[in-house]
Amino acid sequence: SQTIHQWPATLVQPVGSPLSLECTVEGTSNPNLYWYRQAAGRGLQLLFYSVGIGQISSEVPQNLSASRPQDRQFILSSKKLLLSDSGFYLCAWAGTGGQTQYFGPGTRLLVL
Amino acid sequence: QKEVEQNSGPLSVPEGAIASLNCTYSDRGSQSFFWYRQYSGKSPELIMFIYSNGDKEDGRFTAQLNKASQYVSLLIRDSQPSDSATYLCAVNLYGGSQGNLIFGKGTKLSVKP
Numbered sequence: 001s002q003t004i005h006q007w008p009a010t011l012v013q014p015v016g017s018p019l020s021l022e023c024t025v026e027g028t029s030n031p032n033l034y035w036y037r038q039a040a041g042r043g044l045q046l047l048f049y050s051v052g053i054g055q056i057s058s059e060v061p062q063n064l065s066a067s068r069p070q071d072r073q074f075i076l077s078s079k080k081l082l083l084s085d086s087g088f089y090l091c092a093w094a095g096t097g098g099q100t101q102y103f104g105p106g107t108r109l110l111v112l
Numbered sequence: 113q114k115e116v117e118q119n120s121g122p123l124s125v126p127e128g129a130i131a132s133l134n135c136t137y138s139d140r141g142s143q144s145f146f147w148y149r150q151y152s153g154k155s156p157e158l159i160m161f162i163y164s165n166g167d168k169e170d171g172r173f174t175a176q177l178n179k180a181s182q183y184v185s186l187l188i189r190d191s192q193p194s195d196s197a198t199y200l201c202a203v204n205l206y207g208g209s210q211g212n213l214i215f216g217k218g219t220k221l222s223v224k225p
Contacts, residue, residue: 043216044200044202046213059212090155099144100158101146101213
């Protein structure tokens with residue numbers, strides 16, 4: 001069966017510090033991978049998606065970036081965090097050609 | 113702008129009743145539709161998906177799709193306190209391998225014992 005991991009689970013960072021969140025998927029090959037952010041009182045916002053190694057599409061221009069160095073690894077980064085980057089970051093995967101997305105446990109980020 | 117609308121609630125129903133959650137979407141070409149449940153502080157988990165007009169049943173859950181009216185609903189029969197959560201409706205605009213979903217903001221359901 002497939003499993004998706006995210007870490008860290010929670011993170012408190014000062015404004016201006018860098019960020020690296022990691023997501024890995026087990027039990028599947030060549031998944032589509034997604035990064036979402038869920039801010040308080042707002043819906044899920046798609047940030048990036050990837051259909052393969054090194055292939056990243058950005059949905060929202062901002063100070064975040066994503067990379068996919070391996071087939072089942074997806075990383076979300078920032079060089080300098082803003083207060084507005086606080087939120088619940090969710091990684092999701094879907095099978096190749098599939099539409100159903102499955103979410104990881106999430107990382108709760110608080111920028112102070 | 114492509115949108116998915118849900119009543120934010122909270123929707124309060126007594127234990128054992130039927131809970132009805134509704135969702136409307138703006139893009140008539142939308143292909144597939146998903147319901148996720150999200151407990152407070154947790155990530156969304158998939159409940160059901162539906163692609164064709166009509167009803168789809170899975171246990172206590174029934175998804176209903178009406179593409180002509182551009183709405184999709186989720187019925188929860190015999191509601192339990194453990195069903196108390198926020199329910200997210202999601203719509204796939206393209207139906208293809210990109211699988212990009214547009215999410216509503218969710219409806220908070222409270223089931224009272």
